[in-house]
Amino acid sequence: MDTGNKIQIRPGGAADVPAMLAIFDSAVVWLNGRGITAQWGTEPFSARPKTVEMVEKVVAEGDPWIAEIDGRPVGTLTLTPHPGAYVAPADEPERYVRFLATDGRRHGHGVGAALLAHAAEETRRAGVSLLRVDCFAGSDGRLVEYYERQGFIRTEAFAVGDWPGQVLERRV
Numbered sequence: 001m002d003t004g005n006k007i008q009i010r011p012g013g014a015a016d017v018p019a020m021l022a023i024f025d026s027a028v029v030w031l032n033g034r035g036i037t038a039q040w041g042t043e044p045f046s047a048r049p050k051t052v053e054m055v056e057k058v059v060a061e062g063d064p065w066i067a068e069i070d071g072r073p074v075g076t077l078t079l080t081p082h083p084g085a086y087v088a089p090a091d092e093p094e095r096y097v098r099f100l101a102t103d104g105r106r107h108g109h110g111v112g113a114a115l116l117a118h119a120a121e122e123t124r125r126a127g128v129s130l131l132r133v134d135c136f137a138g139s140d141g142r143l144v145e146y147y148e149r150q151g152f153i154r155t156e157a158f159a160v161g162d163w164p165g166q167v168l169e170r171r172v
């Protein structure tokens with residue numbers, strides 16, 4: 001769906017962590033409003049010290065990107081050269097999408113798709129051909145299907161405790 005406003009994507013950094021947390025918090029509200037509590041829980045990211053610390057760590061080790069409309073952050077993702085500890089790294093160079101989120105008020109407006117297209121371009125620009133992501137595989141696999149519509153294919157399933165996940169990849 002067209003927002004009527006152009007999505008701009010810019011590099012992020014440590015100073016953007018508060019804006020990123022606000023986007024994650026908004027996404028939690030959006031998910032919970034649809035009855036999806038198992039994906040990211042019910043508590044705002046900004047209220048979870050360990051989660052805030054993890055976001056800060058991933059931002060420090062990766063390349064964060066911020067999607068903006070009219071100068072306001074509406075989405076984010078961070079590209080890292082490896083997945084989180086719960087997924088085995090690939091046997092070749094890769095870029096891994098971490099913490100992709102869209103502000104709940106902009107859900108369905110193409111922000112996530114724009115960020116993923118940008119991630120593919122950045123991966124290609126780095127001379128890497130493998131872009132991977134993992135996601136929540138519950139809720140009837142709706143998020144897995146979203147990534148498939150963005151050109152990713154399923155590889156391996158995994159679980160962190162009772163949280164079902166799916167790794168997907170895309171050649172760029």
